[in-house]
Amino acid sequence: MTTRLFSPPYSAYAAIYDQIGQRAFGERLARVILQLLAARSIQPRSVLDLACGTGAATLTFACAGLRATGVDRSPQMLERAIEAARLSDAEVAFREGDITDPPLDSKVDLVTCLYDAVNYLDDDASVHRFLQGAYRALDDGGVLVFDLNTRSRLMSSWEQGLVLAANSPDLYVTYQSWFDKAIDASPLIMTAFVRSEDGRWDRFDEEHVERAWPIATIESWLREAGFRALETMGYIDSTGELLRPVSEDYGRVLFVAAR
Ligand SMILES: C[S@@+](CC[C@H](N)C(=O)[O-])C[C@H]1O[C@@H](n2cnc3c(N)ncnc32)[C@H](O)[C@@H]1O
Structure with missing residues (x-):
């Protein structure tokens, strides 16, 4: 019997991630988030993009004028992000790190963690650490936005x-x-x-x-972490359309929480 050896997630995959169309998904999600915030008269000037991957959303934010920092635990994904920033002339800082322990050197107006990244957290304590870390990274009035694939x-x-x-x-x-x-x-x-x-x-x-994380559990943990205003909605992957009220029947949901 031969044992199949797996590369760590997002190591070898980094080389083909953009090529198979994943980059466009993060870019659209970032644009939808900026529109959603603008509709609420929120104009963030700085963003910490956790689990930034190849920098799709980070660069979209930077090109919209935000001071952007991207963090990811995969050195291979970060290598691609740095190259994409170089090609686009965008000024972005990228750092290797974990979403459960975000860098806190300067506070930001917006923290994002997009495209299933929170589904990769596999226990309650890690989700709490992620939410608490995002809260600490935000200025008062700042906003955390992330998405989840639902159990359905x-x-x-x-x-x-x-x-x-x-x-x-x-x-x-x-x-x-x-x-x-x-x-x-x-x-x-x-x-x-x-x-x-x-x-x-x-x-x-x-x-x-x-991992499947129930919407109601995440909403209650967001409040526990100190977030006050909270909006949760469905997100249609193919169009970027937002759906309310939220439901576990949607494939993807978006959480918007203000500190
Ligand atoms: C589907 S990709 C999304 C990348 C990017 N946000 C986008 O929209 O294209 C998921 C990313 O989450 C990162 N990731 C997963 N768990 C992480 C963790 N605990 N800390 C840091 N990065 C993590 C992976 O390395 C990968 O780059």
């Missing part, structure tokens, strides 16, 4: 067996996922074949585990 999405669309995620002359990617009730989470095995310049195919496998 993890139980339905992630439980589709084997999905062909990319199939081009140089790239072949599959996702295999299921919902594990014992851990209230959805493991996903990504297998990718990437053709290198000399024509050779390189394979990598990564395991990603997303």
Whole structure:
């Protein structure tokens, strides 16, 4: 029997993350957030983008004029973010770090943590640390915005067996996922074949585990962490449309909480 070796999440994947269309998702989410805040007369001047990945949202914020810092625990994702900032001439600071222990050197008006990143936290204490850290990083009146895949999405669309995620002359990617009730989470095995310049195919496998967090639990923990005004809404991935009232039936939900 051979044991399959997994690369850490978002290590090998970093090389193809933007290429398979993920970057556009973070960029749109950032634009929707800026519009949502503007509609409430909130014009943030600084942002701490936690779990920034390849910098899709961070650079969108920077290009909109915000002083932006991106934090991620994956050095490979950060490497791509730094290169994207260099190509766009945007001034952004990137740092390696964990969303449960955000940097606190200067307070900001906006903290974001986008595109499933909070689903990667696997126990209650980590979610509390994330919320408390975001609260401490914000100035009074500052806003935390993050999203979650709901349990209904993890139980339905992630439980589709084997999905062909990319199939081009140089790239072949599959996702295999299921919902594990014992851990209230959805493991996903990504297998990718990437053709290198000399024509050779390189394979990598990564395991990603997303935990289901109930909306009501997160809302109550936000209040416990000190956040006062709170809005929660559904988010349609394909259009960026926001839906109210929020429901566990939506695939993705967005939390907006003010300090
Ligand atoms: C789907 S990507 C989203 C990236 C980016 N926010 C975007 O919108 O494109 C999820 C990111 O979360 C990061 N991540 C997951 N758990 C983390 C943690 N505990 N601390 C820091 N980064 C984390 C991963 O390394 C990955 O870059």
